[in-house]
Amino acid sequence: MTAPAPIAEMCSHFGECGGCAHQDWAYPRQLEEKARTLAGYLEAIGWTAPVRVRPSPDIWHYRNKVEFSFGRVRPDGGSPEGGTLHGVSGIPCQRQGTKGAPEARDAGGPGSASPALHVPGPQVPVPVGAPQPAGLVLGFKKRKRWDYTLNMRECRIFSPRAGALLEAARTWAGRESLPAYDSKTHSGFLRHLVLREGKNTGQMMVILVAAAGGLSPEAVEGLQKSFAEAALEACPGATVLWGENAKLADTAVSDTLKTLSGPGYIEERMGDLVFRISPHSFFQTNSRGAQELYAVLRGWVEDSAARRVLDLYCGGGGISLTLARSVEKVVGVEIHPDAVADARRNALLNGIANAEFYPEKAEAFLNFGSMARFFPGESAGGGQDWTAVFDPPRSGLHPGVLKALLAIRPRFLIYVSCNPKLLPADLKALSQCYKMDKIEAFDLFPHTDHFEAALQLSLL
Structure with a gap:
């Protein structure tokens, strides 16, 4: 088979990076393959009508968030995780002794204004004769290798500004002689660099996620100051934050956050709405693609003449607030209190008074009487003049939510799925009381295997 011709805009890291799978496919082919995949899922429930996947408004630089990982390299070019250095050279960092703890920095060397770093985490012995870490890399994980970090210069699906921020973070880390965190030994300091960008506002957020503990407050303050300076030089006007993560899991979520520059948030415009x-x-990762998705959902709600909306898994209120101006009342439910706080702020920011948001599990909200509190006068039995909307995480719809929806039976359901392979099982369960009326698919993730599907169902 002849290899496909290179796409002119293809990222220099494509082929090794785990972020993209199909940059070497022409975009129409990507859409055709996703439509074929979705059709296969829907055939299992008897839906045979053609399904089209709507193209993303942007196929490059469309993502509004990325999470880069710090990693280590050895003098022989390999990494402690078993990989090799890719791309540009690694930035020197502290070498580790045979007990896994870093050695003190030489007096007067780079970063000597800071005290020697005691790295938190268990002290895991390194086998005698094993190569010692001698560098630092920053980027996404290698394809199919969670334990291997690439050293990246760019990200063609995030932002043209990614390269400058990646290089600034690497240079700063080398100047301060800071080692990357090792998720196997749970030692090291630098964990992640998280970037968020308002695609319609141009605002940028930069978050450095470090391991918790191991340094004096004075030393941490010095590092925070120098990191903020480096980030702002690379991206003037950005809001810069410092996060600490004490958990063993390799996630980019911080236990604590400190704003170093700017307001600590960014704003994004979606149509006539502004979101903090x-x-x-x-x-939603693809701001402009999500705007098209939300417009379709609003049209469905308006056509149904539903007066009230219950938005389960509401996040920061994107769907809720888009629908609020088309109905009498919206109630949003979200398990994460921070997201609920965002949704409430976004309602105020946009002058929307008919939307309420509550921090609760969706299954608990539906099963423990909350419905009666927020939709008074309605009881189980079906036919209520309202729509339940749910956009669950990739793990899918909670069984308790399915059970409750079948008991309460709102007149309409709108199911937004970022993992359509779960649709057959969920739709089979819902078919006891509902029929599927409409489906639309949206390519919110160009160059990957992922896409979003939205379905409208109505009571039988």
């Missing part, structure tokens, strides 16, 4: 996005807010 805080560091841990859930927000």
Whole structure:
């Protein structure tokens, strides 16, 4: 088979990076493959009508959030995780002794204004004769290798500004002689660099996530100051934050956050709405693609003449607030209190008074009497003049939510799925009381296997 011709805009890291799978496919082919995949899922429930996947408004630089990982390299070019250095050279960092703890920095060397770093985490012995870490890399994980970090110069699906921020963070880390965190030994300091960008506002958020503990407050303050300076030089006007993560899990979520520069949030415009996005807010990854998705959902709700909407898994209120101006009342439910706070702020920011948001599990809200509190006068039995909307995480719809929806039976359901392979099982369960009326698919993730599907169902 002849290899596909290179795409002119293809990222220099494509092929090794785990972020993209199909940059070497022409975009129409990507859409055709996703439509074929969705059709296969829907055939299992008897839906045979053609399904089209709507193209993303942007196929490059479309993501509004990325989470880069710090990693280590050895003098022989390998990494402690078993990989090799890719791309530009690693930035020197502290070498580690045979007990896994870093050695003190030489007096007068780079970063000597800071005290020697005691790295938190268990002290895991390194086998005698094993190569010692001698550098630092920053980027995404290698394809199919969670334990291997690439050293990246760019990200063609995030932002043209990514390269400058990646290089600034690497240079700063080398100047301060800071080692990357090792998720196997749970030692080291630098964990993640998280970037968020308002695609319609141009605002940028930069978050450095470090391991918790191991340094004096004075030393941490010095590092925070120098990191903020480096980030702002690379991206003037950005809001810069410092996060600390004490958990063993390799996630980019911070236990604590400190704003170093700017307001600590960014804003994004979606049509005539403005959304405030805080560091841990859930927000659809593709801002402009999500705007098209939300417009379709609003049209469905308006056509149904439903007067009230219950938005389960509401996040920061993107769907809720888009629908609020088309109905009498919206109630949003979200398990994460920070996201609920964002949703409430966003309602105020946009002058929307008919939307309420509550921090609760969706299954608990539906099963413990909350419905009666917020939709008074309605009881189980079906036919209520309202729509339940749910956009669950990739793990899918909670079984308790399915059970409750079948008991309460709102007149309409709108199911937004970022993992359509779960649709057959969920739709089979819902078919006891509902029929599927409409489906639309949206390519919110160009160059990957992922896409979003939205379905409208009505009571039988």
